[in-house]
Amino acid sequence: MGELPNQIVQGVLVGGLYAMYAMGLSLSVGVMRFVNIAHGDLIVLISFLILTLIHATGMGALPATLIALPIAFAGGYLLQRFLLQRVLGKGVLPIILVTFGLSIIIQNGLLGVFGADTRRVSGGGIETATLKIGGGINVGVLPLVIFLGAIAMVMALDWLLYRTRLGARIRAVSDDPATANLVGLPSARVYATAMGIVGVTIAISAGFMSIWTNFDPTAGPSRLLIAFEAVVLGGLGSLWGTLVGGIIIGVAQALGAQIDVGWQLLAGHIAFLVIFLARPEGLFPKY
Amino acid sequence: MPRQSRLWIVYLARAGLIAGAAVMAAAPMLFATRDVAMLTEFMSLLTIAIMWNLLAGYADIVSVGQHAFVGVGAYALFGFAAIAHVDPYLSIPLAAVVALVVALPVMVIIFRLRTAYLAVGSWVVAETIMLAAGKLAAFGGGSGISLPVSVVRSFGHRIPERYGTIYWIAFAVAALALVATWLLMRSRIGLGLTAMRDNEEGAGVVGVNLIGLRVLCFLWTAPFLGLAGAVITLQKLRVSPPASFSIVDWTVYVIFIVVIGGIGSFEGPIIGTVVFFLIREYLSEIGVWHFIILGALSIAVVLVEPRGLWGLVRRWLPADVIPNSRSRRARE
Numbered sequence: 001m002g003e004l005p006n007q008i009v010q011g012v013l014v015g016g017l018y019a020m021y022a023m024g025l026s027l028s029v030g031v032m033r034f035v036n037i038a039h040g041d042l043i044v045l046i047s048f049l050i051l052t053l054i055h056a057t058g059m060g061a062l063p064a065t066l067i068a069l070p071i072a073f074a075g076g077y078l079l080q081r082f083l084l085q086r087v088l089g090k091g092v093l094p095i096i097l098v099t100f101g102l103s104i105i106i107q108n109g110l111l112g113v114f115g116a117d118t119r120r121v122s123g124g125g126i127e128t129a130t131l132k133i134g135g136g137i138n139v140g141v142l143p144l145v146i147f148l149g150a151i152a153m154v155m156a157l158d159w160l161l162y163r164t165r166l167g168a169r170i171r172a173v174s175d176d177p178a179t180a181n182l183v184g185l186p187s188a189r190v191y192a193t194a195m196g197i198v199g200v201t202i203a204i205s206a207g208f209m210s211i212w213t214n215f216d217p218t219a220g221p222s223r224l225l226i227a228f229e230a231v232v233l234g235g236l237g238s239l240w241g242t243l244v245g246g247i248i249i250g251v252a253q254a255l256g257a258q259i260d261v262g263w264q265l266l267a268g269h270i271a272f273l274v275i276f277l278a279r280p281e282g283l284f285p286k287y
Numbered sequence: 288m289p290r291q292s293r294l295w296i297v298y299l300a301r302a303g304l305i306a307g308a309a310v311m312a313a314a315p316m317l318f319a320t321r322d323v324a325m326l327t328e329f330m331s332l333l334t335i336a337i338m339w340n341l342l343a344g345y346a347d348i349v350s351v352g353q354h355a356f357v358g359v360g361a362y363a364l365f366g367f368a369a370i371a372h373v374d375p376y377l378s379i380p381l382a383a384v385v386a387l388v389v390a391l392p393v394m395v396i397i398f399r400l401r402t403a404y405l406a407v408g409s410w411v412v413a414e415t416i417m418l419a420a421g422k423l424a425a426f427g428g429g430s431g432i433s434l435p436v437s438v439v440r441s442f443g444h445r446i447p448e449r450y451g452t453i454y455w456i457a458f459a460v461a462a463l464a465l466v467a468t469w470l471l472m473r474s475r476i477g478l479g480l481t482a483m484r485d486n487e488e489g490a491g492v493v494g495v496n497l498i499g500l501r502v503l504c505f506l507w508t509a510p511f512l513g514l515a516g517a518v519i520t521l522q523k524l525r526v527s528p529p530a531s532f533s534i535v536d537w538t539v540y541v542i543f544i545v546v547i548g549g550i551g552s553f554e555g556p557i558i559g560t561v562v563f564f565l566i567r568e569y570l571s572e573i574g575v576w577h578f579i580i581l582g583a584l585s586i587a588v589v590l591v592e593p594r595g596l597w598g599l600v601r602r603w604l605p606a607d608v609i610p611n612s613r614s615r616r617a618r619e
Contacts, residue, residue: 014583037406083586091347096349096406102586108578225410264423270415280400
């Protein structure tokens with residue numbers, strides 16, 4: 001007794017990290033109507049940037065992540081402005097092919113520069129600290145911080161999209177780019193800004209991921225698949241739904257790992273496929 | 288020089304294609320064993336490339352999970368030949384049947400996704416099938432298993448003989464894939480597919496059954512991918528989840544081949560496969576950088592000439608080298 005509730009709690013907390021991966025994807029899917037195949041690889045790329053900053057200067061993980069934030073914003077902005085914008089609105093094939101090519105370039109570029117070794121960033125003790133809550137359940141401080149971070153990220157993005165002028169512009173361009181252009185909105189710049197914000201979510205999740213889990217240059221695709229599952233399960237465009245989707249995958253994996261460690265990943269995918277077949281529009285669809 | 292006066296180039300290219308096919312048909316008698324092995328891989332990749340082109344280039348099904356069916360074909364071949372002791376030659380077409388049967392539930396899942404999400408959705412399905420294959424104890428679990436010697440021997444006792452037999456099977460599969468898909472494209476169905484490629488909404492308006500054509504194309508590709516998986520297993524002599532379901536070998540390379548060669552044309556996959564093998568032969572020693580070159584090249588193709596190398600050449604030619612469109616023939 002006590003083992004199963006404990007596993008579920010751990011699964012929920014892991015779901016917070018998955019939701020962080022998924023938040024940027026949810027934003028790019030909702031606003032730009034495309035699935036960025038390089039999303040996972042961008043997370044891994046920023047993780048290696050953080051790792052490099054730490055190794056080069058000896059700073060901690062937190063300042064390194066803070067430095068990565070503006071870099072990731074600029075990276076996302078430029079990526080959208082000079083590459084993705086050129087193939088937007090020409091159907092799904094070009095955008096999939098370009099982000100697919102980008103994914104392969106990032107993976108192999110990292111392999112060439114850093115080698116195939118598995119990496120991890122030290123969080124300065126936070127990764128081993130735990131809190132005892134009743135009923136034999138121990139909660140790691142880091143997973144709890146990440147989970148609360150995911151909730152904060154949902155609230156911040158929700159506020160940004162629905163309470164600010166920038167959010168109104170992003171939604172206008174997303175709903176109808178032609179009309180948005182007509183009333184004088186610089187749609188290319190609005191899209192680029194949205195992608196910059198996606199970059200910020202990528203940097204935050206990269207910072208947490210690099211402390212909590214091992215990563216290597218080829219770790220991107222598995223992050224992409226989990227992020228995609230969370231977005232689709234939650235319902236396209238719904239940020240709270242994405243959080244719930246991430247939690248479902250996390251709990252399914254934790255329960256799968258109870259049967260056998262080898263079942264962890266498979267259980268997450270199976271849970272996704274079953275729920276998707278039952279509710280193809282997701283749990284909280286917005287569109 | 289008017290385009291029409293370059294028609295002799297088209298005829299020359301057609302003659303070259305036929306001569307190339309004749310040389311390929313006789314390859315085991317002409318080339319060394321090492322080259323025959325390389326050509327066997329060529330035929331398998333060509334088969335997979337033709338199928339991905341049919342899906343992404345015509346039917347608007349941009350899948351990143353077609354390696355699933357290659358893996359299913361590989362495992363089915365092992366299951367029939369090594370576990371059920373079915374005749375190894377008979378096991379090859381049976382592998383195609385299994386791939387087709389698996390394609391049905393996969394289709395039910397991924398066709399529920401809108402086109403933009405189908406790519407990653409098909410990848411999730413492929414990943415799930417691969418992980419499930421790793422749970423099959425009779426197939427060696429996660430680390431895989433080798434084909435029994437008795438099965439391997441039935442394709443030839445000595446190595447050159449066996450390589451020759453497997454090559455001819457690979458050649459037959461590629462030829463079947465090419466000719467059958469070509470006949471499909473020349474039929475009424477192909478006319479609908481070409482219309483879909485050029486303008487999907489317009490095709491729907493004039494009465495092309497978009498969903499029916501998508502279903503047909505998806506089910507069309509699965510058995511051929513299964514055959515390719517069976518041939519690949521005969522050549523590699525073992526099955527394992529990471530190798531039989533390799534996304535790099537059977538999806539990443541294939542996408543590069545079709546995009547660089549020319550998506551949405553019949554010549555594209557052939558040109559792309561030739562270019563890919565040239566790049567691999569001469570650039571494989573630079574390791575990860577050949578991936579980066581292929582990735583950058585394919586992005587450049589999408590930005591500059593979405594119809595790939597063949598699209599560049601086709602601008603200068605009055606006709607297709609492989610004539611597959613009745614409408615275009617009628618116009619000329």
